[in-house]
Amino acid sequence: MKRYQALADDIARSIRQGLLSPGQRLPSVRQASAARKLSPATVFQAYYLLESQGLVEPRARSGYYVSERARAMPPEPDTASQPDGQARAVDVSELVFEVLESAMARDIVPLGSAFMSPTLFPLARLGRAMAHEAVHLDPRSTVDDLTPGNAELRRHIALRYRIGAVPIAANDLVVCNGAIEALNLSIAAVTRPGDAVLVESPCFYAALQTLERRGLHAIEVPTHPREGIELGALDAAIRRHAPAACWLMTNYQNPLGSSLPEAKKRELVELLARHELPLIEDDVYGELHFGAHRPAPAKAFDTRGLVLHCSSFSKTLAPGYRIGWAAPGRYAQRVARLKLTNTLATCVPAQLAIARYLQRGGYDRHLRGLRKTLAAQQAAYLDAVARYFPQGTRVTRPDGGYFLWIELPEGSDALAVQRRAAQQGISIAPGPIFSANRGYAHCLRLNYGHALDARVDAALQVLGALSSAR
Amino acid sequence: MKRYQALADDIARSIRQGLLSPGQRLPSVRQASAARKLSPATVFQAYYLLESQGLVEPRARSGYYVSERARAMPPEPDTASQPDGQARAVDVSELVFEVLESAMARDIVPLGSAFMSPTLFPLARLGRAMAHEAVHLDPRSTVDDLTPGNAELRRHIALRYRIGAVPIAANDLVVCNGAIEALNLSIAAVTRPGDAVLVESPCFYAALQTLERRGLHAIEVPTHPREGIELGALDAAIRRHAPAACWLMTNYQNPLGSSLPEAKKRELVELLARHELPLIEDDVYGELHFGAHRPAPAKAFDTRGLVLHCSSFSKTLAPGYRIGWAAPGRYAQRVARLKLTNTLATCVPAQLAIARYLQRGGYDRHLRGLRKTLAAQQAAYLDAVARYFPQGTRVTRPDGGYFLWIELPEGSDALAVQRRAAQQGISIAPGPIFSANRGYAHCLRLNYGHALDARVDAALQVLGALSSAR
Numbered sequence: 001m002k003r004y005q006a007l008a009d010d011i012a013r014s015i016r017q018g019l020l021s022p023g024q025r026l027p028s029v030r031q032a033s034a035a036r037k038l039s040p041a042t043v044f045q046a047y048y049l050l051e052s053q054g055l056v057e058p059r060a061r062s063g064y065y066v067s068e069r070a071r072a073m074p075p076e077p078d079t080a081s082q083p084d085g086q087a088r089a090v091d092v093s094e095l096v097f098e099v100l101e102s103a104m105a106r107d108i109v110p111l112g113s114a115f116m117s118p119t120l121f122p123l124a125r126l127g128r129a130m131a132h133e134a135v136h137l138d139p140r141s142t143v144d145d146l147t148p149g150n151a152e153l154r155r156h157i158a159l160r161y162r163i164g165a166v167p168i169a170a171n172d173l174v175v176c177n178g179a180i181e182a183l184n185l186s187i188a189a190v191t192r193p194g195d196a197v198l199v200e201s202p203c204f205y206a207a208l209q210t211l212e213r214r215g216l217h218a219i220e221v222p223t224h225p226r227e228g229i230e231l232g233a234l235d236a237a238i239r240r241h242a243p244a245a246c247w248l249m250t251n252y253q254n255p256l257g258s259s260l261p262e263a264k265k266r267e268l269v270e271l272l273a274r275h276e277l278p279l280i281e282d283d284v285y286g287e288l289h290f291g292a293h294r295p296a297p298a299k300a301f302d303t304r305g306l307v308l309h310c311s312s313f314s315k316t317l318a319p320g321y322r323i324g325w326a327a328p329g330r331y332a333q334r335v336a337r338l339k340l341t342n343t344l345a346t347c348v349p350a351q352l353a354i355a356r357y358l359q360r361g362g363y364d365r366h367l368r369g370l371r372k373t374l375a376a377q378q379a380a381y382l383d384a385v386a387r388y389f390p391q392g393t394r395v396t397r398p399d400g401g402y403f404l405w406i407e408l409p410e411g412s413d414a415l416a417v418q419r420r421a422a423q424q425g426i427s428i429a430p431g432p433i434f435s436a437n438r439g440y441a442h443c444l445r446l447n448y449g450h451a452l453d454a455r456v457d458a459a460l461q462v463l464g465a466l467s468s469a470r
Numbered sequence: 471m472k473r474y475q476a477l478a479d480d481i482a483r484s485i486r487q488g489l490l491s492p493g494q495r496l497p498s499v500r501q502a503s504a505a506r507k508l509s510p511a512t513v514f515q516a517y518y519l520l521e522s523q524g525l526v527e528p529r530a531r532s533g534y535y536v537s538e539r540a541r542a543m544p545p546e547p548d549t550a551s552q553p554d555g556q557a558r559a560v561d562v563s564e565l566v567f568e569v570l571e572s573a574m575a576r577d578i579v580p581l582g583s584a585f586m587s588p589t590l591f592p593l594a595r596l597g598r599a600m601a602h603e604a605v606h607l608d609p610r611s612t613v614d615d616l617t618p619g620n621a622e623l624r625r626h627i628a629l630r631y632r633i634g635a636v637p638i639a640a641n642d643l644v645v646c647n648g649a650i651e652a653l654n655l656s657i658a659a660v661t662r663p664g665d666a667v668l669v670e671s672p673c674f675y676a677a678l679q680t681l682e683r684r685g686l687h688a689i690e691v692p693t694h695p696r697e698g699i700e701l702g703a704l705d706a707a708i709r710r711h712a713p714a715a716c717w718l719m720t721n722y723q724n725p726l727g728s729s730l731p732e733a734k735k736r737e738l739v740e741l742l743a744r745h746e747l748p749l750i751e752d753d754v755y756g757e758l759h760f761g762a763h764r765p766a767p768a769k770a771f772d773t774r775g776l777v778l779h780c781s782s783f784s785k786t787l788a789p790g791y792r793i794g795w796a797a798p799g800r801y802a803q804r805v806a807r808l809k810l811t812n813t814l815a816t817c818v819p820a821q822l823a824i825a826r827y828l829q830r831g832g833y834d835r836h837l838r839g840l841r842k843t844l845a846a847q848q849a850a851y852l853d854a855v856a857r858y859f860p861q862g863t864r865v866t867r868p869d870g871g872y873f874l875w876i877e878l879p880e881g882s883d884a885l886a887v888q889r890r891a892a893q894q895g896i897s898i899a900p901g902p903i904f905s906a907n908r909g910y911a912h913c914l915r916l917n918y919g920h921a922l923d924a925r926v927d928a929a930l931q932v933l934g935a936l937s938s939a940r
Contacts, residue, residue, distance in 0.1 A: 131601030142790030320612030
């Protein structure tokens with residue numbers, strides 16, 4: 001954990017334990033900096049993070065104060081999940097489709113959606129880049145830029161990794177039709193039907209659907225809602241089940257919002273390397289960090305080529321363009337060949353458009369604005385959850401991404417909430433779609449990637465009421 | 471077979487049998503029309519087809535004459551293939567990749583390529599359509615136009631089918647990342663690993679690769695180089711092997727160039743319906759007909775929803791855009807769900823660009839020009855094959871598409887020709903990549919989709935010489 005995060009955590013704990021009360025003033029940055037032996041910038045980052053979480057608020061020329069609503073905030077879930085540790089055939093895809101299809105009406109309030117609001121992206125500017133490339137398209141690029149993909153785009157993607165000291169070169173990359181194709185090809189490259197794969201518990205339903213479709217078994221591993229998969233349990237599961245691969249979201253995991261601290265990522269990579277086990281790393285949310293720095297992917301520590309790292313522009317820049325990529329390490333040729341037989345190639349004008357956008361600059365500025373917006377929306381949604389959801393609710397406060405994981409009081413029925421909400425024009429993602437055997441019956445994933453306007457506020461109130469009914 | 475084709479065939483046979491000699495004049499259109507009881511337009515079509523095949527040539531104000539080179543033309547292969555009829559695990563993908571990867575250098579002469587020249591497409595006009603759509607992109611379309619795809623694009627695709635009396639409605643269509651994804655999802659929708667699938671012999675290597683990747687067995691069925699798969703043999707194979715599906719290219723089959731006559735397509739659909747057997751129909755070349763009318767797909771006769779028809783714009787309008795589709799009949803929901811888990815969605819700006827291009831008209835004009843170009847290139851390539859290839863060579867004269875299938879004299883080694891040609895900067899597709907057990911050792915597929923300039927002529931001369939060496 002970074003130092004500013006540790007400081008923010010300490011203060012948040014003090015607030016939750018009542019050591020700091022609403023209205024009370026935090027130490028000044030100078031005081032805290034001296035007392036903690038931290039730079040003023042680090043203290044500022046911590047206070048800013050607390051503010052984004054709705055726990056403190058600045059007052060002009062007077063410093064930071066514990067916010068009125070801070071104490072009323074439902075607690076975070078703070079124990080790791082406890083799946084049963086069995087390897088089992090996955091049987092959740094039908095349920096996932098039922099839930100997704102019930103949420104496809106255009107005017108539904110998209111609290112269960114996997115997408116944030118498309119208005120948050122620089123689509124006009126990106127469109128101008130695409131217009132330029134489309135009109136000036138070199139016919140040869142329709143052949144040359146097929147798999148593994150446009151060289152200039154791969155150079156730009158590699159450059160961003162290089163700045164973060166992640167060892168991915170342009171030639172290591174296979175451009176894919178979104179991260180989902182990259183992930184599908186990666187798991188196909190390292191498994192055969194009947195193999196077992198280690199996943200987080202809960203985990204992203206699309207991963208489970210892929211395992212189900214390919215006849216793979218899932219082993220759900222205990223996962224902490226803040227710090228991600230438990231390495232001791234992971235090691236034990238490897239020894240017990242001899243799985244073929246491990247498939248994780250290392251940053252702002254969907255649905256928990258958990259991120260492995262950097263040291264834990266390094267340990268994870270070393271642990272898997274000792275077992276010669278490939279890691280499919282889904283890092284589509286890594287750029288959506290609320291802290292000052294992009295968290296490293298596990299790929300940063302991969303010296304053996306065992307990490308098949310996957311990401312995309314769909315969550316950060318270009319929804320609908322369907323541009324993702326895999327950096328599959330030692331499996332690069334296998335993934336490229338699978339790409340050829342799966343979809344042959346990725347839309348060439350879309351590749352060129354993003355390459356041109358990246359070339360002309362502005363991506364980081366866009367990302368800074370996007371992160372601020374999402375952090376502010378998280379605070380607003382947390383506030384609404386605090387107001388509307390029943391006593392005994394717990395809710396995460398991830399420091400990135402755009403999902404909250406809500407644990408309703410034990411005995412709640414998230415699928416019933418989801419069905420009743422759908423009847424009222426509100427979508428929500430119920431816990432059971434995130435588990436190979438439909439666990440997490442009392443949990444919900446809430447998307448805060450849409451501005452909390454009056455309509456959304458009313459929907460959250462309805463959700464809270466439905467969640468209170470027993 | 472259409473009447474003009476029958477007439478052209480008669481005349482071509484007469485030329486080959488020496489009843490008509492080079493330099494001899496064909497009957498005038500009026501004479502032939504009266505003698506055959508055909509309309510003058512039909513006779514014109516027949517003569518035009520013969521001209522496109524290089525067998526006759528017009529002389530100003532004097533009519534059509536048998537061309538000088540006509541008699542020298544190698545004969546067509548005219549017997550159906552005779553595969554051994556076994557169901558077997560496919561083992562050809564590694565060979566296919568070796569061959570394709572040896573052909574990936576940019577300056578290679580692309581006679582083995584699966585693509586025609588990208589200069590044959592209206593990329594500038596299409597690019598302007600894309601520019602308009604990209605700049606005016608409605609953010610909501612990045613969500614609304616995900617699978618099954620943009621409604622306007624599906625409406626235009628359906629309209630083209632409707633004109634040809636093919637019963638495909640907009641709502642029956644799932645937009646995919648090229649025909650290859652549509653085909654992959656279609657076969658996945660109707661099979662499980664270990665199932666057997668009926669294919670043509672020879673058949674397109676990408677179909678074989680898909681079967682191999684999914685652990686399906688292939689049953690190669692005798693196929694005539696002009697009229698496609700043999701229905702008697704197909705029926706026998708169904709009774710013997712109880713396959714899960716049949717996967718065919720009904721028009722201008724890759725690599726043979728064969729097309730099922732319309733009555734045979736109807737019989738095929740009825741035969742399969744009697745066995746409740748789904749047909750995966752790959753029709754990507756159907757629009758590239760040299761005759762006056764687009765040949766119907768088998769889907770035209772599908773009253774039971776058993777035909778999963780797949781096509782794309784990649785071979786006719788928009789290479790590199792990666793827009794294809796499936797019309798999966800009764801399997802539509804299953805294919806749409808597989809699409810969601812495979813790649814989630816298809817590039818939205820590319821969908822919108824093609825919808826706009828179709829809306830604004832000009833596609834048919836473009837296609838007419840493209841067909842003429844390809845027919846003329848076929849004649850030129852046939853001429854070169856006649857000049858350069860060894861005695862005993864046979865070559866097809868498909869009336870559409872852009873592939874010739876060359877049978878070298880028995881005992882020839884197409885893989886050796888391919889390897890030596892690659893060393894000289896020339897690609898060619900050897901017969902064994904078109905067969906589950908690497909048959910067709912003496913055959914080559916030749917792409918005539920690139921203008922026959924001096925460089926290509928020299929390459930064909932080299933290929934002919936390599937093919938003559940024993």
